[in-house]
Amino acid sequence: MAVRKGLTREIIIEKAMALVIENGYDGLSMRSLAKELGIKAASLYNHIQSTDDLKAEISMRIVDEFFTVQEQAIKDKSPEEAIMALAHAYRKLAKEKHNVYDIAIALPTAEDAALYEKRKSFFYITMEVVGKFAITEEQKRFWQRALRVSMHGFVSLEKAGYFTNSVIDTEKSYDFIIMNIINGLKQAEQENKKL
Numbered sequence: 122m123a124v125r126k127g128l129t130r131e132i133i134i135e136k137a138m139a140l141v142i143e144n145g146y147d148g149l150s151m152r153s154l155a156k157e158l159g160i161k162a163a164s165l166y167n168h169i170q171s172t173d174d175l176k177a178e179i180s181m182r183i184v185d186e187f188f189t190v191q192e193q194a195i196k197d198k199s200p201e202e203a204i205m206a207l208a209h210a211y212r213k214l215a216k217e218k219h220n221v222y223d224i225a226i227a228l229p230t231a232e233d234a235a236l237y238e239k240r241k242s243f244f245y246i247t248m249e250v251v252g253k254f255a256i257t258e259e260q261k262r263f264w265q266r267a268l269r270v271s272m273h274g275f276v277s278l279e280k281a282g283y284f285t286n287s288v289i290d291t292e293k294s295y296d297f298i299i300m301n302i303i304n305g306l307k308q309a310e311q312e313n314k315k316l
Contacts (some may be wrong), residue, residue: 128158128160128164128168129168130168130169132158133154133158133165133168133175134175134178134179136154136157136158137149137154137179138179138182138183140153140157141179141220141224142218142220142221143220144220145220145223145224146176146220146224149172149176150172151165151166151169151172151175154175177235179224180225181235183221183224183225184225186221187214187221187222187225188246190214191207191210191211191246192246193210194209194210195207195210195249199253200250200254200303200306201303201307203250204250204251204268204299204302204303205303207246207247207268208271208272208295208299211272211276212272212275212295215276215280216276216279222276226273245265247265247268247269248261248262248265250265250268251265251268251306254306254307254309254310255310255314256309256310257313260309264305264306264309267305271298271299271302272299275295275298279291
């Protein structure tokens, strides 16, 4: 097999991302990637240091993509609209790109320091939306955690096959949960104004 002319790090990473989106990290190896590119696995090392290097790069891009989609969803929205828009963007991404979502969720345990820092942009966008309410810093931390847990918990259960035989509409259930968070934030804001 000849080394393909024009092969670049960017082409390799894009193909690796496609494999990850399709099969998750379990389906990614230098051998499977080389086969997809029509080259020998050894040729990849001219552009990529290691599988870990490749996975870190893919993870960085996944975080960037998730952050960008969520940031666009909340842009120029009122506090209530921003939370609902974020929740829907989050769920849509998790459903459409479930392998990628699994990787993004696993990032808090990443040993790579740069990747660990990068993932903050993905997770702390929830802090931005709850921060639109006039609540204390401690309340922001509690509410951003409640929002993250609610979104992730619902998505995880849905992915596992729950809610399929329910007489209650799944969309309405999700909105109900998010609206309760919004109402809780509004109540906390009102209580703080009385102090």
